[in-house]
Amino acid sequence: MHMFCGCRENHAGEEFTMRSEEEVNRAIERHADTIRRLCMIHLKNYADAEDIFQNVFLKYVLSSISFESEEHERAWMIRVTVNACKDLLKSFYRSRTVSLDDLVDWPAEAPADHREVLEAVLSLPQKHRVVVYLHYYEGYTAPEIGRILGKNVNTVYTLLTRSRQMLKKELEGFDDE
Amino acid sequence: MNDKWKQAFGEIHAEEALKESTRRFLVQKTGNYRKYHGWGYKRLIPVVASMVILLAGWGGYQIYFKPISVISIDVNPSLELGVNRFDRVVSVRGFNEDGRRLADSVNVKHAEYTDALEQILSSESVRRCLGRDEVVTIDVVGDDERACGRMLSNIKHCTSGHRNTYCGSSNLEDVEAAHELGLSYGKYRAYLELRELDPDVAPEDVQGMTMREIRDLIERLSGNGSEEIPQDNSRGMHGGGHGGNGRGHGGGHHGGNGRW
16 A cells, blocks of 8 residues: 555645555554653653654655565664654753652553563663663664664674663673573 | 563553543544644744734835934034935934923924925024024935935935035044034034043033034134134133133133133
């Protein structure tokens, strides 16, 4: 199916492309969890995560980018989400701290060691968290992370190395293999 | 370890409420995926149009009301007409009491400068002065040489029927210097000429004098005119409080009675 719903007229009488509702709903189902995890890594409350969701998907609706693959689309979503989170964090009044419980709606049966992993990641400095998440959970390589985040690949390597050292201290028996 | 990571992060899911509120937000923001309620350019049209009108109005005001040349008319009434690029008078300024009275009595604003000049030269006070054989000096001052030349030629043409009328032209720098001394340009020019002959003469000294009086004085001091000071010259120069009033140059080098 074509990426766009076709040309429509906006209120200014100008033709522009807008993705269809079906396409957007599919994207929400595909990427919502990833975006939620990125929000968890960066932000401190649900209301902020809601802002990010709305902004990211509105950008998606209005974006004229034709994605070559689902992977391409995922990488775009990650980049836009990370940037949106950073922008939000720049707002000085977004500095409330909340507990992990407020961040995540935990399943009742969530094991303690999972919580330990997440808490260890959240204890890392901001710029390390996303790199750790993308590498260990999403499985991206350092050059891929560099491309997605617009960072130098060596910077990514440094961040990963430093994160490993910190995680080793935090998590008993941490092994990145 | 990787599994542990996968499982830990895998337990984080976007809440259904979050997805639902996002869907609702998008439907509302895009008008059910028909239009985007952002700031489209059409919404900006009234704002931009108002700004253009304001700017055009402001620009037009600036262009119309900015004098690009000045016509300085000096008899005893000294006044200046600011003339815009459309040859219209946009300001009238009197430089002495007579000048201010004359400025108030004529209605020359927005008139063409030639009409304004005609009106001023035919005014009661100027005609009275001219009847006493006074001198009228008309100077066109501006930075645009061509425009000033054209104006000067028009002014010469329209004053050709008047006796004792002298026309000249200069640039705006000179008029600024004149204004700093509180003089109209015509009087300033005469003042400079007079100062060459009497370095002690002050701008206030010439302010109340008629052009005829100044011209006569210049003539006398340069040795071309009569040494005798006419009695009726007491106005302005002598009557204005300078005659022997202790300004320091009264009784000295011009060897005279009264101020000199």
